[in-house]
Amino acid sequence: MSLPKTFPLRAAGGKTIQIPSVGYGTWASGENSWAKDAVVTALKAGYRHLDCAWMYGVDEAVGQAIKESGVPREEIFITTKASFWPHFGHPDSVDLCLDKVLANMQLEYVDLYLAHWPCVWKPASREALQKAHSAHDSTPSDKGIASLEDGKPNVDWEHSAANLAKQKGKKGSFVPTWKAMQECVKKGKAKAVGLSNFSITEIEELLPHEDDVPISCNQVEVHPWLPQSEIVAFGHKHGIVTTCYSPFAGQMEGGVRRLEEAKVVELAKKNGMDGGQLLQSWAVQRGTVPLGKSATPARIKSNLDIRKLSEEDMEVLDGLAVPNGEGRTVNFTEAWGVPLFTV
Template sequence: MAALEPHFPLKVAGGKTIQIPSVGFGTWAADSSWCKASVLTALKAGYRHLDCAWMYGVDAEIGQAIRESGIPRSELFITTKFWPHFAAPENVELCLDQSLKNMGLDYVDLYLAHWPHAEKPISRQALENAIANPTASKAERGILTKTKNGNENASKGSFIPTWNALKKLVVTGKTRAVGVSNFSIGDLKEIIPHADDVPVSCNQVEAHPWLPNNELISFMREHGILATCYSPFAGQQADGKTLLKDPTVVKLAEENSVDIGQLLQSWAVQRGTVPLGKSQTESRIKSNLAIRRLPGEAQAALDALELPDESGRTIRMDLAWGLPLFQNATD
């Protein structure tokens, strides 16, 4: 049986493609203390694709791990993202510059808009001094706070000016490719007509058997947009259920002699997407990378776990922010 693809082609400017490793290592964590050791373990285990973001607040730790690994920069694929309060066109580059400085890099391979909306910063100076950390207050992150009347300082207007600012960073060489994250079909339709010169290389979304995002990913595939997928193991449902303990998942892992994480990452790559699993445990870090082609019936059984009406979504920032995110995902 043929092995799974170790890389996927990623569309870039000039009608060219570059190679992106088909499995990435996620670096989000509420506690940054684990990051350097885990990233270094991942690199030593063979990972060459790191998924990062300004908001994760661990750019310095990631940079330290890269340097200690001794792996040449040319062998790595680094993704990072800007948070919505950097979405004004004049601030998009500032966020990337901060991440590059903190990681000790000259460029990234892929630069994404983290969300399809904008948040109003306190000031440009506040952004320059902002603390990148998921646990930092909005004031510390340079964002105006939410008022009692609602999220008045967040908006979901046209993304085109921001997209045009993103494209310029490919020309300057600070990133090899640009893309988006958490965009619906409607969001993508807005920018695709403005992406002839520099394509939308990627849309990073939540995807796993509970929420395969089939129609969105099918639309992306039609337009040459690669899906990289966070939360490939899903989170916890309101009733306490987890995908990792789903009876079907557990049974399939046993029948195919693989770990559960290995099973779910293999399912993701086999359907042509890039999973971005993360772990602090060395054995799981290694097994999550050891993808293998699953029998057709196993892949189909995982496909059948999709929950109705996108109820399998576990990252609900739309509810946290009170914004119309993830809407029209199948329009």
Template sequence: MSLPKSFHLRTREGTIPIPSVGFGTWAAGEGTWAKDSVITALKAGYRHLDCAWMYGVDQQIGAGIRESGVPRSEIFITTKFWPHFSHPDNVELCLDKCMEGMGLEYVDLYLAHWPCAWKATTREALEKATPGGSPEKMGALEENGKPVIDWEHSASHLAKLAGKKGSFVPTWKAMQACVTKGKAKAVGLSNFSIPEIEELLEHAKEIPISCNQIEVHPWLPQNDIIAFAKKHDIVITCYSPLAGQKTDGATLLKDGTVARIAKKNDMDAGQLLQSWAVQRGTIPLGKSQTPSRIASNLNVRKLSDEDVKALDGLAQPGDSGRTVDFREKWGVDLFNNN
């Protein structure tokens, strides 16, 4: 049986379709991985690309779109700004840089990558900044090798936990201005918890919070925040839908239950996990460099209630999908950094 090809995404004008399976472009690495994979994905039938300034592959993505022959109007494109663009004066600048890199006149969805803001060095530095390397090379102010957190423009929930005062509302309004100017059809969030979303709800009546992108997979089902999002008509897009590797080497792709259910349904493991995500009403953003897996990840199919329940049973309480990688990568303790 088939699953939905798209879901409804709220915008200022009403709703627009967002394809129910997206192709992730994060961690593309060196070489032409991103361009080649985007071409393969689009030719396989994907019409949803998930991008971000921090991924550093905007030019490759743009080249892939053009070489694929698929019209821009048929592709749903998401991008995101990194924390040092979070000051309201710099939100639009990051979007402009992303659009310039990809050769676009607009994006379909523009997200705040994290609820935490960093301080930038100078506007000029941001204008010249390229992703990768140290925070300073990206135009982010740092002290003792750590980015300096801009508590004033961080989500109030995070700031309060650190004994500070802050608000993401001014940044959110700058994001909404990108919709008003026609540079984005919709705006949303990424890695925001329920309290961090709640801060913005009263400021999202005319131009809504369209999406929250979070880590989701059977080990980390995020049931509470998904239920909250559905209550407020916020689409959930899921990064790392196939999960990563644990410290003991275990992977969800090789989990015994996943293997058994995949075999039963004549699927590979990735196809099964993507199907589970869509069946829950969420949008998986899997990625691969292998053409056959790129194709199978798109070919989602409806699972039996028994199989869904078995995958739901893999949840491991205590696992956390938010801000952990952020802290480990940058050495930032969000709650004890001045």
């Protein structure tokens, strides 16, 4: 049986646009030649949803791939973010980050623009942001990032989510940055705006400020080992689409890929699928949008071939969840010294 090819996404003025139910992720694509070839392959295989971010350093490659693919721009749903390391998170800088993306991709607009993190870092300077570039081999200085002596980020608590600032004994609010995101829609640079890596508490801070431009999306890590059921249900309740990065869950201890776990292999074989297809199908069947990534043409193609699973198989995959968020692939709180992913 078939699964939906698109989901409705709330946009400005009470309108609804369609977001393809399976996206192609471009994170960690490395050098531009790799990214360009992979995106061309994805588009020719039938993908119509590309998930990007300024900090991934592949905007130029993605723009070149779109042109080379021959697929009309209006048929492609493009998501980008302000930006992986959140030094573009100040309300005065989100527009600048989007301008960089549009220039590098040679586009007039993106379909969805996300605030990448609920915390904001201080940049080196406005001039540094204007000159910043995100090539895969660029340094923090090249990116316009200001770090403290211990290498930790210089956090702008005033413009970080209230939930995070409070834990540090500070006062903060993400509302000004959210309003700046909304202005990008009003200027025609984005069709919709949303969030990424926001907890329910952090989303609730912004719900009273949707006005005419709603919170369309929240992108978080989701896979059977980290199902994020509570935040997915919250999204459904409030009309916020959940898009899922790292849908294949990375590696377990010892370097074994979770895709190679016995239950996954067994269910994939039972359904005539490979592991990637199985996990992407599970995600779409839950009403979420997986953003799988591969460099292998055969995998790129198969990851798009989603099919409806039995309720029994869905329950088996649901049963893979591990407690206390231990299924998360990267502990950004530990890496950054900022209390992310808290309720």
